[in-house]
Amino acid sequence: xxxxxxxxxxxxLEYFKIFSRELEDEPVTxxxxxxxxxxxxLMASHDEILKEAEKVLEEQM
Amino acid sequence: MSPFHxxxxxxxxxxxxxxxxxxxxxxxxxxxxxxxxxxVKGDEILEELLEDMLASCLRYVQTVVDFxxxxxxxxxxxxxxxxxxxxxxxxxxDTMISSIRILCRQMNKVGMECDLSSQMGENRSAYGRYAxxxxxxxxxxxxxxxx
Numbered sequence: 001x002x003x004x005x006x007x008x009x010x011x012x013l014e015y016f017k018i019f020s021r022e023l024e025d026e027p028v029t030x031x032x033x034x035x036x037x038x039x040x041x042l043m044a045s046h047d048e049i050l051k052e053a054e055k056v057l058e059e060q061m
Numbered sequence: 062m063s064p065f066h067x068x069x070x071x072x073x074x075x076x077x078x079x080x081x082x083x084x085x086x087x088x089x090x091x092x093x094x095x096x097x098x099x100x101v102k103g104d105e106i107l108e109e110l111l112e113d114m115l116a117s118c119l120r121y122v123q124t125v126v127d128f129x130x131x132x133x134x135x136x137x138x139x140x141x142x143x144x145x146x147x148x149x150x151x152x153x154x155d156t157m158i159s160s161i162r163i164l165c166r167q168m169n170k171v172g173m174e175c176d177l178s179s180q181m182g183e184n185r186s187a188y189g190r191y192a193x194x195x196x197x198x199x200x201x202x203x204x205x206x207x208x
Contacts, residue, residue: 006133013130020126020196022203023119046204054197057122060129061189 003041009056011038016053019046091177091191094198100173107171110164115199117153117160118192124150125189158188 003011015038018031035046042049092100101107128150131143161177168175181187 009133010130013126013133017123017126020119020123020200023115023196023199050197050200050204054193056129057125057193058190060125060132061186061193 008042011042012049012053012056014038015042015049016057019050091180091194092175094195094202097195100168104171107164107167110160110167114157114160114164115195117157118195119199121150121153121157121189121192122196124153125193154185154189157192158185161188161191 015035018035018038021031039046039049044052097111101111124146127146128143131140131146134140135143161181165175165178177191181191
């Protein structure tokens, strides 16, 4: 089933939020499963999601 | 042009509106993450300031994520959550800008030419885009370092 734009954006932002925690002092270790699930839902690779996230965020700058 | 700009500078075309007064036609070169790390290497104060700056950039980008998320949820700017996130975003944006200026000032103090502050001036969105660029560079590095 095709995701709505709203849902897609939501998942992209969630993916970024989880992954960006890797840059913090205490990264979340149990996040891989969730990231994989999001990748599957979006049918996109890690790089593709990050690129899309960058684009979405840039619009808000 | 400073010698640091001649290094493998990170060309950021979309930051071309950094100084609207001068209406620059040339592409601006801002320090990339690698360049910043290389420049501060060996100077304890600068290393610490860069660390603080990158943490501020990350915090800011995460706030933009929250802001965008709320905006996406409510399709407008009316919710209480949106207002809270929006206010928080402003304050964190100020902190991030200050952290860039502090690092730049210290770099100049020790004889390194840093004109990030003058290039971006009062353009808050330029600072935002720079924070975004640095944060994504850090994320790319994590990815590259993973087996």
